[in-house]
Every structure is written in C-alpha cells, then in structure tokens.
Amino acid sequence: MTLQSILGNFALILFVLMVVTGVIWVLDLVVFSKQRRAAADKALVEYDERMARSAANGIRMDEQGNARSKLEADILRQPTWIEYSGSFFPVIALVFFLRSFLWEPFKIPSSSMVPTLLVGDLILVNKYTYGIRLPILNKKVVQINDPQRGDVMVFKYPKDMTQDYIKRVIGVPGDKIVYQNKRLTINGQPLAYAPMEDYLEEGTLSYQKQFTEQLGPVQHRILNNEKMPMSLQADDFPGREACTYNYEGFSCVVPEGNYFMMGDNRDNSADSRIWGFVPDKNIVGKAFFVWMNLGNFNFDRLGGIR
Template sequence: MNLQALLGNFALILFILTLATGVVWFLDVFYLSKQRRARADAALAEYDARNARLAADGVPQDTNGRSAIAARLLRQPTWVEYSGSFFPVILLVFVLRSFLFEPFKIPSSSMVPTLQIGDLILVNKFTYGIRLPVVNKKIIEINQPQRGDVMVFKYPKDTSLDYIKRVVGVAGDKVVYRNKKLSINGKDVEYKQLPDYLDEESLTYSKQFEENLNGVAHKILNDQRAPSYVPNPDAFPRKELCTYNSEGFACTVPAGHYFMMGDNRDNSLDSRYWGFVPDEYIVGKAFFVWMNLGNLKRIGSFR
C-alpha cells in the first residue's frame, strides 16, 4: 500500500492508533506502573531508614522530601501519559465508526437533488451486516441492500475511495435504461414529472422527476442536452453481462453484486461506466444529513 492510499484509509490509521495506544495502556496498567511502584517503595524505605538514623542521632528530619520522592518516581512518562489519555477516546471513536455509524462528506453533484455538495451525512454500518474493520469482511449477516437504498461503497477501480450512489439493481436483476427511463426485470419504473430543477451555481435547469424504485420515491434529474447512450464505458469485470446501444444499456446483475446509479443521472459516473459493486465493497447505508454549513435546512433524513 502506497502512502497516498494509506493516508486515504482512515479506518486503517484509526486501527493502528487504537492498537498502539492500547498496547501502551495495557503495558502501563499491568507492568510499568508496578515497576514504578516498586522503585518508589524501595526509595521511600531507604528514605525512612535514613530519617530514622538521623532521628536517633538527634539530627532534625526532612519532612517534605518523602512526598516529592513519591511523586517523582510514580509519575508516568509523557509518552505513557498521553497514550493512556487518548486510548479510551480513540477506542470509542474506532468502535462507533467501525460498527455503528460513520460520517461522510458529499464531494460531488452526482446525487443531486437527494444529496447536495457539502452535505455531511451519517452511514449505518451494521444494517447490511457486521463487518470486520479495515479488511471489511462480513462476519454477521443482517440485511441485504434493496433497490432504492442510498449506499456507500468502495470504488471498484480504487478501493481507497468511497463512493455513494443509489442501488437500482440487485443480484439477478435485469436493469434496462433506455431513453433515460429505467425498467427492472421487464417492468417499467414509475415516474412523475416535477418542476424543472435550477442549479443555482451554473444557473441551468434540468428536468426533474419523482422516481419510484421498489416503493422508494425519490427525485432524479435528467439533462436534456446529454445523450441517452453511455459514452466510453470501461472494460469492467463481467461486462459481457451488459449490452450498450444508442438508446442506453441493459445489464444483468451477477450474484453477489449490485448495480448503482446516481440520482443526477446525466452527471454521474456509476455502474454504467465502471461496472458492478461486489458485496465485499459495501460500507453501509446512508440515511441522514447531520450538517451542511452552507444550508442548515438540509439537516434531517433524506428519505
């Protein structure tokens, strides 16, 4: 793993920090603190014996030195003190982030209008099963991703990157996208036209629809200027399960995989271009916007 990939893998960094501070904490509790205590006891015994001899000779005793000796010898080294202080905090963050909820920031417009650039979202890490951190291996099965879910996953072309898209096809589904309309297993997805969507940055309008996918109603955008076909799809694994033409594409989703698309349909690099998402690349289910510094009204559930 190169340095850039390592820095991009926050879970691995957090795991290493948890392990390192935890080892120091346990070492101090079960070994180093006992050594300091033994050295302090020996020094204090020697100090008390010397004072006893001085008292027998009528020499005044030093009454302040005992506490200073104990404090000096029992004091934790700086590296042990900091490790012990940070370990519980890092451990708590590691457990929460690895098994319960993980925060993400939306970096692009591929999920507009559902998610906006700058949205800070929470991702449920356990709803699709309990996975070991770092290696992302599922150890407990709970639920499977369903059509309509907004899911975070490892980008198949570079697993150091996390992507977020909507699940439109699960294993065995035949996903057809012709003239910018979806059908799943031969059944057309329901659409309801909405007022055009204004992009306030570019001051351009897109066609906006409410799409009902597996009972999940959500908004999507279509850019009428963009072609219906998929330009230059990659040579991704199992590409033979897909066919492309001037009107769009058709793909059959293989076992253990998912077909993902962005809600901003003509401005999203997704499974149409780079292929299917394996189950082992799943990170979790996105479900809540907890902050957007540019628009506090964005806070809340987006389903």
C-alpha cells in the same frame, strides 16, 4: 499498498493508533507501574532511614511528611508519553468501535447524488444493516440484511478500493435493468415518473429537469440534463458481457452477488453504467442521515435520506 493509500485510509490509521496506545496502556498496567512502585518503595525506605539517622543525631527536619509524599508522587508519576497514551486509548477505541460496527460519518464530495445529497453534506452511514464486517478487511462475518432497490449505499469503488463512492441501488442480483430515453425499466416494469419544477444546480448555475422516480417503495427525486446524449462510453468491467449498449441507452442483467448503482443526478454521475457492478464484498453501509452542511446550511435538509 502504497503510502498514499495508507494515509488515505482513516480506518487503518485509527486501528494502528488504537493498537499502539493500547499496548502502551497494558504495558504500563502490568509492567511499568509495578516498576515505578518498586522504585518508589525503595526510595521511601532510603528516605526513612535517612530521616531516622538525622533524628538520632539530633537534627530536626521540618515538613517531613510533605517531602516524603512529594518524593513518592514524583517517582510514581507516569511519563508524558505513557500518560497521553493511557488518556487517548479509550477514546480511540470507542471511536474505532463506533465507526467500524455502528455508524461512520462521510462527507459528500461530488454532485452525482444531487438533489438528494449536496456537495459538502455530512452524512451518517449505518455499518451493520447489511451485515457485520471485519474492520480494515471489510470481510462480512455476520449476514443481516441485503441491499434493496432505492437504498442509498456507500461502497468501495471497484476500480480503486481506497475510494468510497455513494450511489443509489437500482438493481439487485438477477434484475434486468433497461435504461432507454432516460427512463428505467426493471424486470419489464417501467418505473413511474412525475415532473417537478426545474432544479437550479448551484455548482453550474444551470437548470435541470427534475422528476420524482418511484423505485419500489422509495420515491425520490432525480435530475435530467436534456442537452446530454444518451450514448455512453462504458469501460471494460467484470460482467460486461451481460450488458448491451446502444445510442438510446443500455440494458444489463445484474450478476449474482453484485448490485447496479446509479446517481440521482443521472447525467452527471459516473456509475454502474460506466464502470460496472458493485460486488457485495465492496459494500460499506447504508446512508441514512444528513446531519450538517457547513457550506449550505438548511435545517429543512437535515434528517433521514430517501
């Protein structure tokens, strides 16, 4: 693992911080605090003896109680590095637990999921709906649900596991996916499409053809660019022998334990058509909520993802 990949892995950084601050917090609880208590008790005994000798010699000391309390407090006070570690540890541990097992925030970096998701959208991803996975290793330990056609899913990019991608689940294991003339057929059943008003894509200031697509129980919007050809330059990827490509499109049979993903911005998305299938082990979670977009704030867009 390179330094760049480590710095780009926020979960790993958070885990290291949690371990370091947790170890310091435990050491302070079982070792350092007891050492400070012993040092304070010794200093107080010496202080009391000193005060007793002074009193025996007729020397009166003012505000002895305050001085004694201050001496004890100074010795018992935690060093700054221990105090900060103890303060940050529960916060870091809580954040690590929430984003590892419940919900993780993501920011949409590209336009591949327009019009469903816009560049800069801040979304929440459900980390447990597809099963509980070990943090960092992303190894599933508890099976819960399988991804369904139409789900918007975050996953590790198969060609670079340090990158998170987001696309829509088009095909599940065993499905035969046919994409011809920019229309999908799944297991011999053509999907239903209905035209909508042309969509103005803000990034390019160009109009795209917009349709609703009925993918199982999920109806969502897609974009098509009529100027873009159907022919694709596919990479070499595991399972490519299950796919055939021609000028009009392609067909693929999804291997067991894999998923076929596509962006809703169909002619502006590098997805399973290009780089192949997504293994189950790469799954991060299901995107389910848009909660903010600082560059394109619109209350109407906030809420659940379809």
